[in-house]
């Protein structure tokens with residue numbers, strides 16, 4: 187066979203820094219963010235959850251060391267606390283919404299182009315609204 | 328007794344069937360319940376100081392769902408990360424990554440569950 191030109195291999199994604207071979211679509215974004223948020227929760231989220239539980243079990247000093255990373259002395263969140271807290275809650279809601287979309291599609295539903303697009307876009311709307319609602323509730327309670 | 332066709336139906340050529348996929352979906356469902364429970368519980372705590380949080384986790388009403396959450400979520404992400412590793416790591420790398428994943432999941436689960444039980448069975452304050 188004659189020499190063939192280099193072709194992108196599936197699922198080869200990038201043709202340069204941030205330049206995708208593909209045109210963005212809601213379904214592609216939902217899929218990528220399902221993986222990113224799942225991986226993020228499984229690594230960073232797991233580490234923080236285990237640290238939090240172990241600190242509660244270890245006693246007041248260990249718990250204070252945990253709190254000190256994320257809060258000011260007055261108990262309010264510091265910048266790290268805000269970034270980690272909002273990012274993690276958004277990741278939970280986004281993964282939950284695209285996960286429910288997965289379960290819906292497993293039944294064979296929502297493959298029609300328009301419905302599929304709408305449902306994928308809705309996962310982002312819902313995750314942002316739920317994250318905002320969660321933090322508003324914390325703020326006003 | 329099953330017929331030969333009954334024995335292999337739905338299993339495909341891997342002979343292992345769809346357990347990985349099915350368990351990922353089952354834990355997705357249990358995750359929804361348990362994660363919503365955790366977020367709601369955290370949001371409704373009156374404060375986040377050591378005494379309040381410890382007293383909360385000391386209660387069976389928090390300790391039991393928390394152990395269930397660790398089991399459901401950790402099994403779920405163990406299955407999920409396996410798929411990610413199979414997508415990107417090959418040959419020896421895949422073998423090593425899978426072992427690291429199992430060690431990470433088991434170690435994290437053990438620390439989490441023992442911590443919960445220590446608080447649950449420990450003194451109230």
Ligand code: HEM
Pocket residue numbers: 220221222223224225227228231232278281282283284285286288289351352355356358359362400403404406407408410411
């Ligand atoms: C809150 C409820 C949740 C739902 C409804 C859910 C749903 C799902 C579903 C349906 C899948 C399979 C996707 C597929 O078949 O391709 C999945 C994958 C995954 N989930 Fe979840 N999940 C939830 C919570 C979590 C949590 C809390 C974590 C981590 C701590 C997590 C980590 C993962 C990972 C790492 C994957 C693999 C992602 C991939 O293959 O790209 N999930 N989830």
